Amino acid sequence: MNGREIADFLDWEFLTADDELVIEARLPSGDDVVFDVERPEGETMGVDLEPPSIRRCANRCEFCFIEGLPKGMRKPLYIRDDDYRLSFAYGNFATLSNLKDRDFERILEYRLSPLYVSVHATPWEARKVLLNNPRVPDILAQLRRLAEGGIQFHAQMVIVPGLNDGDVLEQSLQDLWSFDDAVISVAMVPVGLTQFSHLYTGRTMDRATALPLLETSERWAERAIKERGHAWVYGSDELYLLARRELPPIEYYGDLPQIENGVGSVSALRARVRTHARELPWLGQLRIGVVTGTSMAPHMPELLDEISSATGAEFALIPTESSLFGPTTTTAGLLVGADIRRALGERKDLDLALIPAETINDAGVFLDDARFEDVRATFEFPVHPSYDFIDVLGEPEQFLRREAAIVAAR
Numbered sequence: 001m002n003g004r005e006i007a008d009f010l011d012w013e014f015l016t017a018d019d020e021l022v023i024e025a026r027l028p029s030g031d032d033v034v035f036d037v038e039r040p041e042g043e044t045m046g047v048d049l050e051p052p053s054i055r056r057c058a059n060r061c062e063f064c065f066i067e068g069l070p071k072g073m074r075k076p077l078y079i080r081d082d083d084y085r086l087s088f089a090y091g092n093f094a095t096l097s098n099l100k101d102r103d104f105e106r107i108l109e110y111r112l113s114p115l116y117v118s119v120h121a122t123p124w125e126a127r128k129v130l131l132n133n134p135r136v137p138d139i140l141a142q143l144r145r146l147a148e149g150g151i152q153f154h155a156q157m158v159i160v161p162g163l164n165d166g167d168v169l170e171q172s173l174q175d176l177w178s179f180d181d182a183v184i185s186v187a188m189v190p191v192g193l194t195q196f197s198h199l200y201t202g203r204t205m206d207r208a209t210a211l212p213l214l215e216t217s218e219r220w221a222e223r224a225i226k227e228r229g230h231a232w233v234y235g236s237d238e239l240y241l242l243a244r245r246e247l248p249p250i251e252y253y254g255d256l257p258q259i260e261n262g263v264g265s266v267s268a269l270r271a272r273v274r275t276h277a278r279e280l281p282w283l284g285q286l287r288i289g290v291v292t293g294t295s296m297a298p299h300m301p302e303l304l305d306e307i308s309s310a311t312g313a314e315f316a317l318i319p320t321e322s323s324l325f326g327p328t329t330t331t332a333g334l335l336v337g338a339d340i341r342r343a344l345g346e347r348k349d350l351d352l353a354l355i356p357a358e359t360i361n362d363a364g365v366f367l368d369d370a371r372f373e374d375v376r377a378t379f380e381f382p383v384h385p386s387y388d389f390i391d392v393l394g395e396p397e398q399f400l401r402r403e404a405a406i407v408a409a410r
């Protein structure tokens, strides 16, 4: 492309930004061909690229969620990606431990910012232990090199009790703070284990370990709000749920920089329900089952009461454990098709059920490979994936009519 070799989608994206392009290509036949392209302004190239080959992770963290997956799931779920390109493009967290000089040059040349970085700890020795990799580079030197070139970061710290809490955490926050506005946000996330986390030898996280972590994050956040105008460091929702502490209001999270990482999503849900419950249509005596994970269940009644008083609907909360990952995994998004069947299979008292939309992927498949369409077809009542209740209950005519037709046809 204009004399530069194309290695992947990043090169394609950045090197095709010009309107005049000379593309030298080798065809499958072996013939070389030169395309001289003048692109009308704003037109896309109309080219589909093959999916990129993913950069694999060189670490072996004891707490790795991939190592905690049961055997026999579909292959892509076992890919341990650690890819700065996906960090920039999709917000995947990367440790940067497999970065070569050429990668630094590309990040700086293409200004791949912000990057989402799994820092975990800044003291080098502690980070080697956490990533279970003695060859891991010094993250501070890496961040410095990139920050000097204008790159910004969102950082996450997966906290393993005894390894990166206490002094290591304090030092890490101090180091990240010293990067000034190059580090945009920091999330503290409790180590998440399943019954298959066979590598893990550390302590699990409980209320007693979660509470001091929140004290630390809130102390730093107080300073950040005073000096920088935003909280900067956030305990994840799971940390608050574990500590049985009230979650901060939505305003605390600013523009929700790490909502995809489970930071502020409960408060965002509450805010959405509060704002929109009154706009929902009257649903009469509709009996609605709500399937959720065990950690979120205690926080649901206040939301459901609010929707109930606005719509007249009655709600049945159905807290459900993950059969695939075991009782230590309490997150609603990790429920699988078998759990939904079990949770709703015996119910004769529902007109409609809502399940967490995060349980199915874009292709409509649960983590246990069950297809949503197959699962929903086993029930006499309609079942809908929902992110926040409002998304489904705001469209009652549509779902009632469509589902009535499906049920009648069965």
Ligand code: SF4
Pocket (backbone or CB within 6 Å): 057, 058, 059, 060, 061, 063, 064, 065, 066, 080, 081, 082, 095, 131
């Ligand atoms: S960095 Fe650690 S947690 Fe992430 S994929 Fe690699 S081994 Fe797993």
